[in-house]
Amino acid sequence: MGTYVISDIHGCYEEFLEMMEKIDFSDMDSLILAGDSIDRGRHSYEMLKWIEHCPANVWLIRGNHEEEFASCIDLMLRLDEKEGLGTDYCSHKETAALYSSVKYFLNNEGLAGSYFDLYGTINSLVNDSGIALEDLCRWVGIIREMPYYRELTVGDRTCIVVHAGYAEKMENIESSFSSLKEFYLYAREESLWLGGKQHGMVIAGHTPTVAKGAFAYNRGNVFRYYDKETDCIFYDIDCGCVFRRKNPDAGLACIRLEDEKIFYIK
Numbered sequence: 618m619g620t621y622v623i624s625d626i627h628g629c630y631e632e633f634l635e636m637m638e639k640i641d642f643s644d645m646d647s648l649i650l651a652g653d654s655i656d657r658g659r660h661s662y663e664m665l666k667w668i669e670h671c672p673a674n675v676w677l678i679r680g681n682h683e684e685e686f687a688s689c690i691d692l693m694l695r696l697d698e699k700e701g702l703g704t705d706y707c708s709h710k711e712t713a714a715l716y717s718s719v720k721y722f723l724n725n726e727g728l729a730g731s732y733f734d735l736y737g738t739i740n741s742l743v744n745d746s747g748i749a750l751e752d753l754c755r756w757v758g759i760i761r762e763m764p765y766y767r768e769l770t771v772g773d774r775t776c777i778v779v780h781a782g783y784a785e786k787m788e789n790i791e792s793s794f795s796s797l798k799e800f801y802l803y804a805r806e807e808s809l810w811l812g813g814k815q816h817g818m819v820i821a822g823h824t825p826t827v828a829k830g831a832f833a834y835n836r837g838n839v840f841r842y843y844d845k846e847t848d849c850i851f852y853d854i855d856c857g858c859v860f861r862r863k864n865p866d867a868g869l870a871c872i873r874l875e876d877e878k879i880f881y882i883k
């Protein structure tokens with residue numbers, strides 16, 4: 618019986634399934650997906666479908682890529698309404714037309730390089746997989762229900778699983794972040810210097826441990842840091858799986874919270 622955490626799968630569906638086999642995941646265990654299951658990689662569609670039908674012993678945490686996906690779909694819905702396009706939510710063809718309209722609109726506004734569908738995930742869902750707006754909206758509904766973090770007790774520690782970083786109070790982070798939500802989704806090294814949990818453990822992803830010279834670089838291995846002052850253990854478990862083809866150090870990691878055992882697919 619274990620509690621497992623995986624983060625930043627980024628559409629690497631095959632590696633994810635391989636990991637589930639490696640940890641021998643069963644009904645007796647629980648799994649926390651700590652965000653960024655989609656974008657960049659080739660199988661965001663498979664990840665979205667898996668998430669939609671995931672078993673009851675799986676907990677989902679929101680990552681910045683899920684949040685951004687939801688914002689993009691919101692933008693599509695707003696344009697549909699504002700321009701009175703009357704898109705049929707069940708029609709994949711009309712969804713594809715709405716997608717093109719949003720692109721055209723952003724182009725006209727000089728926003729071609731904006732953050733709308735930056736990784737082409739929605740484009741691929743609509744134009745390659747034939748997904749319609751009703752499916753996209755259903756996934757957004759699931760994303761909106763994902764909490765920003767999950768707190769659980771493991772042994773004698775309070776353990777926080779979050780996508781990027783955890784801070785208890787706004788006053789700890791206000792010099793660099795405009796809200797706690799922003800910190801949960803986007804913190805990098807600030808997670809260590811500004812965040813944390815007294816006598817706790819913070820498990821996060823978001824920053825791949827494969828970028829030389831960057832924060833948390835650890836040759837594609839999990840990054841662990843212990844802060845003596847607060848007695849807090851920090852983990853960054855994003856080992857950059859989606860960069861595997863370019864970087865032999867990269868891989869997918871999974872941590873079992875009870876004994877801090879790390880599993881890798883490399």
Ligand SMILES: [Mn+2]
Pocket residue numbers: 653680681682780802822823824
């Ligand atoms: Mn992220």
